[in-house]
């Protein structure tokens with residue numbers, strides 16, 4: 001990308017090296033067994049990746065959204081699952097504490113989250129409130145000096161392994177009365193529920209969070225009571241830009257495997273890459289990947305420059321993720337087709353790429369919800385609803 005700085009390129013190289021050394025050897029086994037690469041988080045801590053957007057004076061790397069997206073692309077090309085867990089930790093939890101937490105909260109949480117001693121996650125979705133997140137039912141009732149939290153969250157990345165969760169709950173009757181709370185794993189009344197067995201992203205543990213009269217000191221609330229929606233939506237935009245990087249990584253890896261195979265695999269006396277239909281799949285995949293890469297890094301750069309108002313930022317983030325996510329799945333499917341029978345087996349990683357890529361069309365806003373966000377901005381809420 002033309003605007004990548006020397007610092008961006010150095011980061012890209014070091015994350016590429018880290019991914020090859022630390023993630024490549026483990027991912028097939030972890031994917032098969034639905035494990036979790038806990039060790040990788042300590043190494044990411046040493047590299048300064050866990051607090052990528054946290055200012056240097058607070059112990060972070062002080063880097064921008066372009067950098068965070070680059071990390072997602074490089075790690076995502078090797079191991080999309082661990083990258084998803086990294087995203088939940090660094091963008092959905094750590095970045096939010098850094099941006100919205102009090103100095104006491106930062107002092108309590110950031111050092112351990114940045115070193116990898118603690119794993120973080122974010123709880124917004126509920127069994128009856130996914131796309132319609134503001135329909136959440138988890139309630140926090142204020143009592144003298146503390147809150148009593150009841151309800152549950154579901155589909156939470158790092159739920160089964162996390163130590164700290166940045167969670168949203170209702171604190172009033174209006175749909176917009178949403179507040180944020182920091183939940184520690186060992187708080188009385190808090191537990192983690194079921195761990196889900198998934199089709200893809202299998203090395204990123206996903207589970208439920210359960211609150212049964214969970215007693216929280218008021219000091220665990222982040223920001224003003226009932227005023228969390230703006231912070232939640234802004235973080236969703238950053239999540240959509242950075243998660244697009246994982247789709248880019250998966251697509252790039254798929255294209256690399258398929259191109260190599262098309263040069264080596266012989267059929268009818270020729271390498272299959274000599275056939276026009278194989279060329280069409282490869283060239284379309286490569287062009288779509290480049291288009292999505294430009295769109296995603298442009299969205300990240302505009303985010304960093306602060307040149308967009310909230311609505312435009314949401315639309316750009318939605319466009320980047322809508323296209324990148326669909327591209328990631330389709331390109332992985334194309335790679336499977338190019339590899340024929342081998343593509344359908346565990347002999348090659350492309351079947352994993354496809355299973356992982358599909359999640360990005362669902363998490364952080366489904367394709368359908370992203371189209372609504374874009375349509376609202378183009379046509380107006382009075383037309384779209």
Ligand SMILES: Cc1cc2nc3c(=O)[nH]c(=O)nc-3n(C[C@H](O)[C@H](O)[C@H](O)COP(=O)(O)OP(=O)(O)OC[C@H]3O[C@@H](n4cnc5c(N)ncnc54)[C@H](O)[C@@H]3O)c2cc1C
Pocket residue numbers: 088121122123124125129130131132154155156157158198201206359362363364365366367368369
């Ligand atoms: C592996 C994984 C990890 C996740 N990690 C997290 C996490 O860390 N934290 C968190 O809070 N959440 C997380 N999620 C939840 C994720 O954000 C939700 O799954 C997603 O928002 C969709 O919600 P839902 O699954 O309830 O689907 P629903 O909202 O029930 O949607 C079902 C279908 O209906 C469609 N639909 C819904 N409304 C409309 C509409 N108005 N118009 C057209 N179509 C519509 C949807 O697009 C979808 O196709 C994760 C999910 C998964 C699978």
